[in-house]
Amino acid sequence: MTTRRKKTKRKSAGISLTPFFIITGILGLALTIYIGYRTSISDRKLFSISLIALFAGLLFESIRVSGSWKTVAGIFAGTYLFSLITFLPGKRERVYNFENHIEMWPYFFIFIFALFFGIAYKDRVTAKLTEGITLLLSISLIYWAVDYGFTNYHNWFSISLMIIGLLLSIFSIANALTHIHLSRTNRLTLSIWSTIIMFAFAIDNIVRVFNNPDIESSYLSDGFYISLQYFLLGVSAVYIMQNYMLLAGFLPSKNGNYRSDLKENKKDHIDRYSDEQVNIGQSLFCILFTGTVYWLNHKFQILPRHTMIWLVLFTFPFVLHLTTLFNGQKNYR
Incomplete structure (x- = not known):
C-alpha cells in the first residue's frame, strides 16, 4: 500500500x-x-x-x-x-x-x-511615510482647496470640511517644523491624513484627466499637456488601489471580525509611518519651493491644478535629493 x-x-x-x-x-x-x-x-x-x-x-x-x-x-x-x-x-x-x-x-x-x-x-507600494511627505501633501491640499475655490463655499458642510482639513494640515506642518514626539497616535493620525489626501487627489485626477479631449483632436502643445496628465495618472494608479484598501479597512465588513481587522489596519498605518524626525531646514525648503510653484501656477495657470500637484509630488523628492547630494542628509523619500 x-x-x-x-x-x-x-x-x-x-x-x-x-x-x-x-x-x-x-x-x-x-x-x-x-x-x-x-x-x-x-x-x-x-x-x-x-x-x-x-x-x-x-x-x-x-x-x-x-x-x-x-x-x-x-x-x-x-x-x-x-x-x-x-x-x-x-x-x-x-x-x-x-x-x-x-x-x-x-x-x-x-x-x-x-x-x-x-x-x-504591498510592502513597496505601501511605502513608509515621513513627516516630510505629509507636509508636502498638506501644502498641496491647501493649494488645491484655494485654487478650486472651496474657500468661496459658505454652507456648513464645506466649512466643516475646510476647518478639519486646515487643523490637520497645521498639525502636519507643526510636526515637520518641530521635534514633536512621533507617538503611535500621532503616526496613526498622520498616516490616515496622508492617505485621505492622496486618495482625494487620485479621484480628482481621474475625473479631470478623462474629461480632457482626445490627443488626436488637440494642438501639439495641448496634446503634450494631455499626455503628461495621462502619464502621471498611470504613475499614480499603482498607489490608488492600496490607498483605497487602507481607508476601506476602517469600514465595517459583513465578513470577518471587524475589531481584529480594524486593529490590523491601524497597525499597518502605524508601521508604515517613520518615527524619525525630518530635517527642519528641508521642511522650510519644502514650504518655500512648493509654495512658490503653486503660487505661480495659481497666478499664471501654467498647468491644470491636478497636473501640477502630481508633477510636484512626483518631482520634489528628486529636487530635494539634488540639494542634499553633497551634505549626506536624508531626503523625504
Whole structure:
C-alpha cells in the first residue's frame, strides 16, 4: 500500500501546467487578433493615443518600484490574459455588443494590473511615510482647496470640511517644523491624513484627466499637456488601489471580525509611518519651493491644478535629493 501511494504521489507531482499555459496563450493571441480586426473595421473610435501615455506611466512606476522589468512583464502577461474575461457576456446584458467590451477592456486591465501589482509589492507600494511627505501633501491640499475655490463655499458642510482639513494640515506642518514626539497616535493620525489626501487627489485626477479631449483632436502643445496628465495618472494608479484598501479597512465588513481587522489596519498605518524626525531646514525648503510653484501656477495657470500637484509630488523628492547630494542628509523619500 505504501509503495502504491508513493507512486501515485510521484505521478500527480509530475503533472505539467505547460500545456494549459500554451493553450491559454494561443486563445489569448487569437482573441487579440480578432480584437484588432474588429477595431480596424469599426466606425467607432475604440482606442485613443491617450491610453498609450496612461500605460507608459503605469509601466514606468511599476518597473521603478519593483526594480525588475521581467517581473513586471510577467504580471503584465498574466493580467492581460485574465483581463480577456471582459469579453464574456454580462448577466444583465441582453444584447451582446463586442465593441462595447473593447472600450471597457483597457480600463479593466489597468484596474486588475494595479490590484495584482499592489498585492505582489504591498510592502513597496505601501511605502513608509515621513513627516516630510505629509507636509508636502498638506501644502498641496491647501493649494488645491484655494485654487478650486472651496474657500468661496459658505454652507456648513464645506466649512466643516475646510476647518478639519486646515487643523490637520497645521498639525502636519507643526510636526515637520518641530521635534514633536512621533507617538503611535500621532503616526496613526498622520498616516490616515496622508492617505485621505492622496486618495482625494487620485479621484480628482481621474475625473479631470478623462474629461480632457482626445490627443488626436488637440494642438501639439495641448496634446503634450494631455499626455503628461495621462502619464502621471498611470504613475499614480499603482498607489490608488492600496490607498483605497487602507481607508476601506476602517469600514465595517459583513465578513470577518471587524475589531481584529480594524486593529490590523491601524497597525499597518502605524508601521508604515517613520518615527524619525525630518530635517527642519528641508521642511522650510519644502514650504518655500512648493509654495512658490503653486503660487505661480495659481497666478499664471501654467498647468491644470491636478497636473501640477502630481508633477510636484512626483518631482520634489528628486529636487530635494539634488540639494542634499553633497551634505549626506536624508531626503523625504
